[in-house]
Amino acid sequence: MSVPRQREEERLDPHVYQRGINGLTVEEGLARSFPRVLEILARSGERYSEFERQLVRQTMRACLISQVSRANLYRIAGILVADRRDEGAHLGSSLALAYVAALREAFLTELSVGERVDTPLGSGEVRYVSVDGSNAAIMLDAERRPEVWLPVESLSRPGGLMRQAS
Numbered sequence: 397m398s399v400p401r402q403r404e405e406e407r408l409d410p411h412v413y414q415r416g417i418n419g420l421t422v423e424e425g426l427a428r429s430f431p432r433v434l435e436i437l438a439r440s441g442e443r444y445s446e447f448e449r450q451l452v453r454q455t456m457r458a459c460l461i462s463q464v465s466r467a468n469l470y471r472i473a474g475i476l477v478a479d480r481r482d483e484g485a486h487l488g489s490s491l492a493l494a495y496v497a498a499l500r501e502a503f504l505t506e507l508s509v510g511e512r513v514d515t516p517l518g519s520g521e522v523r524y525v526s527v528d529g530s531n532a533a534i535m536l537d538a539e540r541r542p543e544v545w546l547p548v549e550s551l552s553r554p555g556g557l558m559r560q561a562s
Contacts (some may be wrong), residue, residue: 415422422460423509429466431457437491440480448492451554452525454512455496458522461510464503472498508534513551517544 398489420428430453431472434444444452456469476494479485504511506529511522513534520536523543532551535543 422457425460425466426453426457427524429460429469433469433473434496436470436477437476437495440491442491444490444492447554448490451496452492454554455499455504458508458510458512459503462503464499468503469499472502507548507551511553513548513553515544515551517546519554560561 424493432451433452433456434449435446439550459469459505460466466481473495476491476498480487480491481551507513507522509522509525512519513522513532515534515536517534518536520534522532524533525548526545529548533543533545534551543554
């Protein structure tokens with residue numbers, strides 16, 4: 397299992413999106429793994445809303461940027477489906493949301509580079525996290541202020557609140 401990069405000195409090389417890791421860019425890895433994960437989750441017989449699909453996609457992207465292997469992404473989806481089938485686990489909730497929660501618990505417990513967040517200034521992507529984990533650089537979707545430093549406590553993940561820095 398990989399360890400997510402959380403500190404500024406561990407930040408991603410700005411060219412990682414083009415150059416890629418292990419021969420694939422993050423986007424190529426996501427393009428290969430996202431349909432497969434949804435196929436695995438669909439074995440439960442569920443259909444997912446566009447919000448759930450985007451939440452899964454964004455969380456998987458953050459995991460890939462943090463260098464979580466695609467095999468681990470598939471394995472967690474398979475475990476959730478098997479648990480549902482064998483034990484009735486996660487009944488009453490979407491497996492897509494359970495998958496996102498499992499990825500966050502396993503790999504993205506703190507704010508991680510590549511995650512999508514909502515801020516008081518609009519939504520955006522985490523580019524860097526300070527050494528102490530209390531502030532993050534967010535590339536906003538809006539063009540007027542492309543990147544801002546904000547306290548982590550003012551950020552929230554789509555579908556859930558951010559854990560406070562310790």
